[in-house]
Amino acid sequence: MEFEKQIISTEELSIGFPARRTMGTPTVVASDIDVVLNSGEIVCLLGPNGSGKSTLIRTLTGLHRPLGGLIELEDQKLQAFSAKQIAKKVSTVLTDRLTIGNLSVYELVSFGRSPYTGWFGSLSKQDEEIVDWAIQSTGIEQFVNRDVLRLSDGERQKVMIARALAQNTSAIMLDEPTAHLDLPNRVEIIRLLRELAHDTQKGILLSTHELDLALKAADTLWLIDMNGNVITGTPEDLVLDGTFESVFERDSFEFDRSTGSFKLLHPQKAPIYLHGDAVGQFWTRRALERSGYQVKESNGTDIQVEVKRTGNDFEWRLHCCEDHFECNSIEVMLEQLKKYC
């Protein structure tokens, strides 16, 4: 994909924690990081727990000093900017919980204007227009007068995104914006961020543990592995070349490139040839794999499962060696299978 311009870029960046007087060596979390965040792009930063996602975000936003290397913000060294200047170019939504009460949603979103007005400065007409736009863009109009401590997790996250939007920066960085949210809210937040990146030409970087959503929504992935390497690319390329899988590799599960999902367990039971209706096959495969069977899409096994569909009704035909069974649910089919393998 062609993007208009680079907002943030790094060269041989090294992130971590400096040596303390009592503890001799610095803790290097990741090094040799060469990444670019472009305008109009949504980037998902993924990596196992403790791999360095928060440290990278905090370093790119100037909240944490790099151990070495270069960070450029709009073609100038990040260190050359004051905190206030950075706040006019990059807004951040961190994971810290809100603790201040007696503050309305509108007031909190208005704080996004503080790099321009000062903390206690009054809003100009133009500031008010930007705050209203941020509120509308995130769809939080119905609770602008509510106290911020009386918001659900999903509502609060949208309010924090509205505050970041009101800051009117070219980049927004969010550390785990989907943590604590249920699935519909996770999907909604990611979709909102994706639309904002594309509609407003902002560069949006978010860290997340939602591998599936990230694979579907990100223009680019930044993957951090446990050895401190950062690998970037289009999600599909990183899946096809095996990088995605290797970053999240564990003994207890494996990534299935053909379905884009993780298998929980290695199969220990017999291979089964599964065929028939596509939707039925998808859910039948899940049930078979969860039960430890190895699902094949080509014939040549002793056991076959055929999924038939009539409207919304499904039926499973089981062929075990010389025996045949008709089953009206996956549960019944699994029970029959147990008698053979």
Ligand SMILES: Nc1ncnc2c1ncn2[C@@H]1O[C@H](COP(=O)(O)OP(=O)(O)OP(=O)(O)O)[C@@H](O)[C@H]1O
């Ligand atoms: N003050 C510190 N001094 C030394 N090491 C630290 C310090 N704070 C964090 N770390 C270490 O830095 C590494 C990266 O932590 P970080 O919080 O950036 O990871 P993360 O990928 O965001 O993790 P998670 O997914 O669990 O939120 C971890 O190994 C952590 O233990």
